[in-house]
Amino acid sequence: MMKSYTVIRVALLLAAGVLVSACEKPPITTEQHGFRGTAMVKVANPRIVAEQAGIHAVPAALPAAPQEGQKASEVYQNVKVLGDVSVAEFTRIMVAMTQWVAPQQGCGYCHNLQNLADDSLYTKVVARRMIQMTQTINSDYKTHVADTGVTCYTCHRGMPVPANVWFAPEPQKHATRMVGSKGGQNTPAESVAYASLPYDPFTPYLSKANTIAVNAKTALPNVRVGSIQATEDTYALMMHMSDGLGVNCTYCHNTRAFSSWETSTPQRVTAWHGIRMSRELNNTYMDPLTQTFPVHRLGALGDVAKVNCATCHQGANKPLYGASMLKDYMALSAAGAMAAIPAAAAPEAPASEAPAEPAAEMPAEAAKP
Ligand code: HEC
Numbered sequence: 001m002m003k004s005y006t007v008i009r010v011a012l013l014l015a016a017g018v019l020v021s022a023c024e025k026p027p028i029t030t031e032q033h034g035f036r037g038t039a040m041v042k043v044a045n046p047r048i049v050a051e052q053a054g055i056h057a058v059p060a061a062l063p064a065a066p067q068e069g070q071k072a073s074e075v076y077q078n079v080k081v082l083g084d085v086s087v088a089e090f091t092r093i094m095v096a097m098t099q100w101v102a103p104q105q106g107c108g109y110c111h112n113l114q115n116l117a118d119d120s121l122y123t124k125v126v127a128r129r130m131i132q133m134t135q136t137i138n139s140d141y142k143t144h145v146a147d148t149g150v151t152c153y154t155c156h157r158g159m160p161v162p163a164n165v166w167f168a169p170e171p172q173k174h175a176t177r178m179v180g181s182k183g184g185q186n187t188p189a190e191s192v193a194y195a196s197l198p199y200d201p202f203t204p205y206l207s208k209a210n211t212i213a214v215n216a217k218t219a220l221p222n223v224r225v226g227s228i229q230a231t232e233d234t235y236a237l238m239m240h241m242s243d244g245l246g247v248n249c250t251y252c253h254n255t256r257a258f259s260s261w262e263t264s265t266p267q268r269v270t271a272w273h274g275i276r277m278s279r280e281l282n283n284t285y286m287d288p289l290t291q292t293f294p295v296h297r298l299g300a301l302g303d304v305a306k307v308n309c310a311t312c313h314q315g316a317n318k319p320l321y322g323a324s325m326l327k328d329y330m331a332l333s334a335a336g337a338m339a340a341i342p343a344a345a346a347p348e349a350p351a352s353e354a355p356a357e358p359a360a361e362m363p364a365e366a367a368k369p
Pocket residue numbers: 075076077078079080081082083094095097098101102106107108109110111116117118123124125127128129
């Protein structure tokens with residue numbers, strides 16, 4: 001009798017061990033983020049924060065270069081975007097771009113070293129468009145990136161291909177057990193933080209502009225704003241957003257009413273703009289580059305690598321914890337530097353398909369603890 005109890009006890013202990021080890025090891029810290037009593041706290045694990053410190057460290061800026069003197073366009077043959085900056089600043093930006101994107105490979109990653117004006121390498125053609133994309137983010141999306149802005153480093157972090165990009169997934173080979181489930185459901189995937197939600201939250205929202213909604217706005221008649229599929233997709237996107245920023249749902253929502261802007265935090269408004277910005281980057285910049293990339297860089301369905309929240313954020317609520325590298329490289333933002341760009345490069349203002357600019361609906365006092 002005793003013996004079998006011991007066996008059960010040991011078995012239970014082992015099972016508990018397995019369960020506990022599947023969770024994060026303590027300590028866990030919490031920081032109040034919303035009104036008292038709303039359980040709006042930011043949960044962090046100092047051990048994991050410390051482990052990730054390296055990814056979020058900011059490289060030192062190169063010494064400033066003289067802004068006077070001849071312009072790049074006056075000296076070089078094939079400068080289409082950065083023509084208005086001084087030759088010294090242009091060279092400084094080339095050195096910085098090399099450190100940010102191709103430190104191991106050097107100038108030759110983008111250039112035919114026999115002729116720097118030559119555009120024969122796809123990497124140079126892509127990089128030119130990337131400069132324009134970066135300028136657009138920094139000048140047209142201050143609603144999201146503020147004056148902090150971004151540089152190539154925000155996404156690339158010393159690698160030619162950013163660590164976090166997405167492709168359209170291949171269609172599922174096997175039917176899932178759930179009747180009527182589509183969109184790659186019930187296959188726990190990293191893209192949705194291992195939830196059994198549709199594993200491609202990106203195509204519907206960061207490429208297409210599907211409805212992000214789950215609730216009916218009125219009890220009677222109960223008119224759903226979003227379909228069941230939209231509901232599944234919405235939660236999948238929210239899992240990605242939380243995971244990509246390293247925060248929980250309450251960083252943006254008061255969970256009493258997810259849809260209510262009045263009780264949401266200001267961060268939710270920033271996120272709203274981030275969704276539009278990411279979509280714009282994918283549609284205006286990444287997608288048209290598909291033919292420029294070699295086939296081995298494309299996804300299973302032949303699409304180009306695209307941007308999501310994690311491409312810039314990499315698990316931090318603000319990329320690089322809010323440090324601004326842009327302030328040392330203003331040519332990556334300045335409207336002046338845009339003067340040389342053909343009109344086609346300037347994308348239209350993002351279409352606001354949302355009920356109204358949520359910023360306008362947000363009372364200034366909302367969600368102050
Ligand atoms: C990540 C890609 C990339 C890397 C790495 C890079 N460049 Fe460039 N380079 C470009 C792009 C794009 C242009 C064109 C810019 C424009 O059109 O405004 C350019 C243009 C130039 C030009 C002007 C050539 C001409 O006559 O038109 C020079 C000079 C130059 N780069 C030097 C360098 C040097 C030196 C390095 C290494 C320290 C370097 N580049 C590294 C992408 C790169």
